[in-house]
Amino acid sequence: MANDPIKQFELKEYIPLEIGGVDISFTNSSLFMVATVVVTSAFLLWATSGRGMIPGRAQSLAEMAYEFIANMLRDAAGSQGMVFFPLVFSLFMFILVANMFGMFPYFFTVTSHIIVTVALALLVFFTVIIYGFYKNGLTFLKLFVPSGVPAPLLLIVVPIEVISFFSRPLSHSVRLFANMLAGHITLKVFAGFIVSMGGAGALGVAGAILPFLMTLGLTGLEFLVAFLQAYVFTMLTCMYLNDALHPDGH
Amino acid sequence: MFISQAMAAEEAAKSGGAFPPFDPTYFGSQLLWLAITFGVFYMIMGRVIIPRLSGILEDRHDRISRDLDEAQRLSAEADAAEAAYEHELAKAKSNAHSIAQEATDKAKAEAAETREKIESQLADQMAEAEQRISAIKEKALGEVDTIAADTAETIVAELIGAKTTKAEITKAVSAVNS
Numbered sequence: 001m002a003n004d005p006i007k008q009f010e011l012k013e014y015i016p017l018e019i020g021g022v023d024i025s026f027t028n029s030s031l032f033m034v035a036t037v038v039v040t041s042a043f044l045l046w047a048t049s050g051r052g053m054i055p056g057r058a059q060s061l062a063e064m065a066y067e068f069i070a071n072m073l074r075d076a077a078g079s080q081g082m083v084f085f086p087l088v089f090s091l092f093m094f095i096l097v098a099n100m101f102g103m104f105p106y107f108f109t110v111t112s113h114i115i116v117t118v119a120l121a122l123l124v125f126f127t128v129i130i131y132g133f134y135k136n137g138l139t140f141l142k143l144f145v146p147s148g149v150p151a152p153l154l155l156i157v158v159p160i161e162v163i164s165f166f167s168r169p170l171s172h173s174v175r176l177f178a179n180m181l182a183g184h185i186t187l188k189v190f191a192g193f194i195v196s197m198g199g200a201g202a203l204g205v206a207g208a209i210l211p212f213l214m215t216l217g218l219t220g221l222e223f224l225v226a227f228l229q230a231y232v233f234t235m236l237t238c239m240y241l242n243d244a245l246h247p248d249g250h
Numbered sequence: 251m252f253i254s255q256a257m258a259a260e261e262a263a264k265s266g267g268a269f270p271p272f273d274p275t276y277f278g279s280q281l282l283w284l285a286i287t288f289g290v291f292y293m294i295m296g297r298v299i300i301p302r303l304s305g306i307l308e309d310r311h312d313r314i315s316r317d318l319d320e321a322q323r324l325s326a327e328a329d330a331a332e333a334a335y336e337h338e339l340a341k342a343k344s345n346a347h348s349i350a351q352e353a354t355d356k357a358k359a360e361a362a363e364t365r366e367k368i369e370s371q372l373a374d375q376m377a378e379a380e381q382r383i384s385a386i387k388e389k390a391l392g393e394v395d396t397i398a399a400d401t402a403e404t405i406v407a408e409l410i411g412a413k414t415t416k417a418e419i420t421k422a423v424s425a426v427n428s
Contacts, residue, residue: 009270011279022278029276030283037291041299048302053310066303086296094291113271115280120288181271 005188009112009181028108029116036098036110044093065093069234076238077245084241087127091120092234099180099226103219111229112180114173121173124237132244143247172236179229183222190215398423 015026047058055063069089073081095111102109110116132140144161145154193211197204268274399419406414 006270011270011273011276017279023276024279024282025276026283027276027279029280030287033283033287037287037294041291041294044295044299048299048306051302051306051309053313055306059306062299062303063307066300066307086292086300089300090288090292090295093295094288110284113280115277116284119281119284177271 005185005192008108008184008188029110029113032098032101032108032110036094036101039101040093040097065089072235073238073241076235077242080245081238081241084127088234088237088241091124091237092230095120095176095233096227096230099230100223102180102184103223103226109180109184111176112184114177117173117177118169120176120233121169124172124240125169128240128244131241132247135244136247140244140247143243147248168240172233172240176229176233179225183218183225187215187218187222190218395420395423398426 011027011029013025013027014031017024017026043058044062047056047062050056050059052059066089069092070082070085073085073088077084098110101107102112132143136142144158144165146157146161149157190211194208194215197208197211399416402423403414403416403419406419
């Protein structure tokens with residue numbers, strides 16, 4: 001039972017709450033959301049409290065994160081894209097720290113539940129649609145009509161563009177969710193092999209070296225994936241936001 | 251196989267048996283708590299952290315560009331000082347050159363003057379000496395006649411025992427001489 005690779009994704013009610021028939025209990029997921037927010041905010045507040053002209057280590061880290069996201073957003077969406085900087089920065093930090101928290105044994109991975117990643121993806125999706133129409137009016141619909149395409153081809157191209165636009169939240173959220181879920185399951189399965197084989201005599205103990213090495217390697221890989229998926233989610237966010245700003249470009 | 255057994259047991263034990271990440275029981279809770287936590291996070295980032303960080307970076311950027319400007323100004327100053335120094339050096343060099351030229355010219359002129367003076371002195375002395383030599387020569391030549399006459403008189407007296415007058419002898423000598 002300890003070997004069940006799915007058990008780590010189960011939600012546990014810490015404080016049961018219910019409003020109008022909807023369960024809004026404070027669960028382990030809620031706890032790690034709060035932990036993510038508190039730890040990240042506390043770190044950034046502390047790191048930037050000195051406002052040093054010459055940054056210390058913590059302040060360098062905060063500045064590095066700032067410039068990393070600022071450059072990503074500016075490259076993808078131009079300098080007008082900077083209006084979305086707080087959103088993009090928050091998304092990146094939240095997902096990154098939540099993913100990293102998930103790497104601790106016995107910790108819960110907030111981003112391994114599809115409802116969370118879907119909510120974040122839909123936040124981006126609706127931001128793009130609302131800001132796109134607010135900023136460009138009906139010109140925003142040019143997004144679905146690429147310039148320089150002959151009229152007969154548009155009959156094919158426009159539906160494709162529409163479908164690809166509306167499938168964005170799906171791919172955006174599933175990519176993050178599936179990566180976190182699959183990575184953690186794989187880790188757990190290989191770690192489970194060590195225990196199972198260890199219980200099967202001397203030969204089993206010797207053989208358990210193999211899944212142990214695999215788990216070691218996978219842990220490193222998972223740290224990379226945790227960062228990379230936060231990066232990819234943020235990068236895609238920047239590109240989608242660019243469509244809201246420049247629907248007739250690119 | 252251990253895992254699949256455990257999974258089967260787990261699944262059988264649960265009433266719903268849904269895969270937890272897809273279990274809609276807690277969707278409401280997760281959405282609500284995500285909205286609360288992410289909302290708070292967004293506010294903290296947007297209101298405090300980002301203005302602070304951009305302030306820090308802007309200050310540093312300003313400071314660096316100010317320092318660069320200052321460095322450029324100082325560098326220009328140093329260049330100007332160097333140019334002034336070069337100018338002064340060139341002036342001093344040409345001054346020194348002209349002073350040296352002047353001294354050389356003066357020394358040359360003095361030397362020439364001295365030489366001329368000495369040369370003219372030597373020429374005078376030479377002329378005087380020549381004069382003296384010619385006077386002595388003339389005097390000596392004049393005395394030759396007298397000596398010759400005396401000698402001739404003595405010789406004649408010895409040879410012929412006759413007294414000859416001085417006038418005769420002189421006459422004869424000058425006749426031989428000429």
